[in-house]
Amino acid sequence: MTLAADHTELIAPEPSRLVILRQVLLDRPSTMAAVALIGVFVLIATFAPLLAPYDPLAQSYIKINRVPSAEHWLGTDQFGRDVLSRMIFGSRNSLIIGVLAPLLAAIIGTTLGVVAGFFGGVVDRIISRLVDLLISFPELLLAIIIAAALGGGFWNIVIVLAAAFVPNFARVARAQTMAVRAEPFVEAAVASGVTTWRIILRHIVPNIAAPIVVLMTLWTASAIRLEASLSFLGLGTQAPQPSWGNIIRDGLNNLFGSPWPVIGAGLAITSVVLAFNLLGDTIRDVLDPETSS
Amino acid sequence: MGQFLIRRLFDAVPTVLLVLTLVFVAMRILPGDPALAALGDNALPEQLAAFREQFGLNKPLWRQYVDFLAGVLTFDLGRSLLHNQPVVSLLAHALPFTVELTIVATFIGVAIGVPLGVLAATHRNRLPDSGVRLFSLVGYAVPDFYLGALLLIVFSLNLGLFPISGGGVGFWDRMYHIMLPAITLAFLKAAFIGKLTRTSLLEVFGKDYVRTARAKGAREGRVIYRHALRNALLPLTTGLGISLLATLSGSVAVELVFNRPGVGTLLIGAISERDYAVIQGGIIVFALLVVFVNLLIDLLYIAVDPRLRVQA
Numbered sequence: 001m002t003l004a005a006d007h008t009e010l011i012a013p014e015p016s017r018l019v020i021l022r023q024v025l026l027d028r029p030s031t032m033a034a035v036a037l038i039g040v041f042v043l044i045a046t047f048a049p050l051l052a053p054y055d056p057l058a059q060s061y062i063k064i065n066r067v068p069s070a071e072h073w074l075g076t077d078q079f080g081r082d083v084l085s086r087m088i089f090g091s092r093n094s095l096i097i098g099v100l101a102p103l104l105a106a107i108i109g110t111t112l113g114v115v116a117g118f119f120g121g122v123v124d125r126i127i128s129r130l131v132d133l134l135i136s137f138p139e140l141l142l143a144i145i146i147a148a149a150l151g152g153g154f155w156n157i158v159i160v161l162a163a164a165f166v167p168n169f170a171r172v173a174r175a176q177t178m179a180v181r182a183e184p185f186v187e188a189a190v191a192s193g194v195t196t197w198r199i200i201l202r203h204i205v206p207n208i209a210a211p212i213v214v215l216m217t218l219w220t221a222s223a224i225r226l227e228a229s230l231s232f233l234g235l236g237t238q239a240p241q242p243s244w245g246n247i248i249r250d251g252l253n254n255l256f257g258s259p260w261p262v263i264g265a266g267l268a269i270t271s272v273v274l275a276f277n278l279l280g281d282t283i284r285d286v287l288d289p290e291t292s293s
Numbered sequence: 294m295g296q297f298l299i300r301r302l303f304d305a306v307p308t309v310l311l312v313l314t315l316v317f318v319a320m321r322i323l324p325g326d327p328a329l330a331a332l333g334d335n336a337l338p339e340q341l342a343a344f345r346e347q348f349g350l351n352k353p354l355w356r357q358y359v360d361f362l363a364g365v366l367t368f369d370l371g372r373s374l375l376h377n378q379p380v381v382s383l384l385a386h387a388l389p390f391t392v393e394l395t396i397v398a399t400f401i402g403v404a405i406g407v408p409l410g411v412l413a414a415t416h417r418n419r420l421p422d423s424g425v426r427l428f429s430l431v432g433y434a435v436p437d438f439y440l441g442a443l444l445l446i447v448f449s450l451n452l453g454l455f456p457i458s459g460g461g462v463g464f465w466d467r468m469y470h471i472m473l474p475a476i477t478l479a480f481l482k483a484a485f486i487g488k489l490t491r492t493s494l495l496e497v498f499g500k501d502y503v504r505t506a507r508a509k510g511a512r513e514g515r516v517i518y519r520h521a522l523r524n525a526l527l528p529l530t531t532g533l534g535i536s537l538l539a540t541l542s543g544s545v546a547v548e549l550v551f552n553r554p555g556v557g558t559l560l561i562g563a564i565s566e567r568d569y570a571v572i573q574g575g576i577i578v579f580a581l582l583v584v585f586v587n588l589l590i591d592l593l594y595i596a597v598d599p600r601l602r603v604q605a
Binding site for chain 1: 308311312315316319320430431433434435436437438439442443445446450538539541542543545546549550560561564565572576579580583584587
């Protein structure tokens with residue numbers, strides 16, 4: 001193991017990571033399965049209109065609460081809507097928000113963290129104090145509080161989740177920036193008169209990118225779970241638009257009618273979150289071995 | 294210890310103030326007119342004026358802020374439009390249900406999670422370890438409201454073993470009502486605590502004092518629980534804090550699944566009915582609970598790590 005670690009330091013970092021990634025994937029069948037599962041869900045989300053057997057919003061009062069059959073694989077809900085079609089369209093919301101929210105949080109959080117870590121002083125103290133406060137709140141609670149003020153809808157969910165994740169990115173970015181800032185090459189850049197913004201963009205940001213990317217993949221799973229939670233609470237994706245969370249919400253109000261919407265949608269959330277967790281752990285082990293357990 | 298407690302309480306004052314300020318700001322950046330949002334588009338101008346008067350919305354912002362803080366200090370959070378009751382009495386009724394759920398869930402979660410972690414660590418890379426790893430993977434992935442719904446379907450609807458909704462009256466009835474929601478939250482907690490216990494134990498197992506304990510002939514159970522686990526408690530305390538907060542926020546959705554009359558149910562109901570004063574009150578309660586839990590964890594650190602007592 002030590003030999004391998006020494007070896008990787010000798011070659012250029014970028015290609016070596018890809019090599020390691022390929023090796024790790026081959027070593028971990030569970031991660032391969034996770035990647036495959038994510039691939040399947042991405043395909044389902046992309047080709048939802050082609051795959052869904054029915055219109056996810058079409059109601060029919062003559063066939064409500066049907067049990068699963070050849071016609072409706074997961075049955076129908078209390079409005080006679082096809083549950084499978086709703087789940088297929090619901091995957092779009094989950095996946096898009098799962099990627100968008102951490103991305104937005106990474107951009108805002110990294111900016112705040114780099115500014116605080118690089119400039120220090122009053123700016124740092126204000127940002128750090130806010131981050132310390134917000135980080136002591138669980139993300140779900142923070143999201144509920146912000147959603148209570150903003151209301152539901154697609155972009156509001158993205159903003160709510162991003163805002164709930166920002167403190168985590170800011171904290172990591174700040175710590176990393178302070179570490180990189182003390183490196184000799186930054187000192188050299190300052191001494192040779194490179195402008196501050198050029199130092200930040202060319203020397204700081206590329207060197208703190210790895211932990212930020214790791215954080216993004218780890219938060220993807222959380223974003224999907226939180227979107228489902230918010231939609232379940234009625235604060236996320238609004239009816240009649242389908243999302244896995246609000247399918248469970250509707251299903252729970254109709255448990256005596258049919259338990260299948262709850263069972264199906266929950267299984268989808270669980271498997272996607274599980275897959276992203278596995279993938280995130282693997283990416284962390286490759287990109288940021290120091291923080292892995 | 295007493296001195297530390299007092300100092301820590303004083304430290305919490307600016308945090309609480311900042312939290313309240315954020316709540317105030319959040320409630321005021323509501324898009325549009327809060328009166329219109331609360332009463333709907335069909336509200337008469339007199340009703341809107343009365344609403345603004347009642348919530349002091351026509352006063353200058355600084356005055357609203359001072360009134361808001363004074364209200365919180367005197368336990369006056371306004372009246373609920375929906376229930377036509379003081380918000381404080383609604384919260385006082387709901388809070389015990391949320392607190393007892395959090396406590397029971399934490400208790401069950403720790404009681405299951407710690408032994409699981411010990412089992413995994415002492416059987417590293419063998420079947421029990423893989424089993425615990427699988428359990429924590431699933432525990433991390435399954436949403437609490439989904440697990441709750443499944444338990445509800447199986448044990449309440451199909452088997453009829455547990456109540457479908459409500460919080461119960463009297464101690465035993467309340468414990469009966471709390472079982473399924475608590476097990477739901479405890480499942481996720483056990484997954485988290487189990488994984489954490491395993492990691493911290495494995496770290497400690499390599500230490501000299503564990504080898505010394507073994508060398509002097511201490512029984513394996515004593516080595517694990519007295520020498521190793523005792524020293525692994527510090528990271529576990531941090532984990533317990535994180536998981537307590539997770540349980541608190543998870544309780545919102547779980548309360549909704551089991552229709553428990555807790556703060557979460559109250560808050561979510563208020564949001565969908567735009568019951569302005571109750572939303573604000575619910576958020577304040579949750580925010581204060583978070584500050585309180587963080588304070589509790591700090592005290593737990595001192596109880597767990599004698600070195601901190603000297604510094605404190």
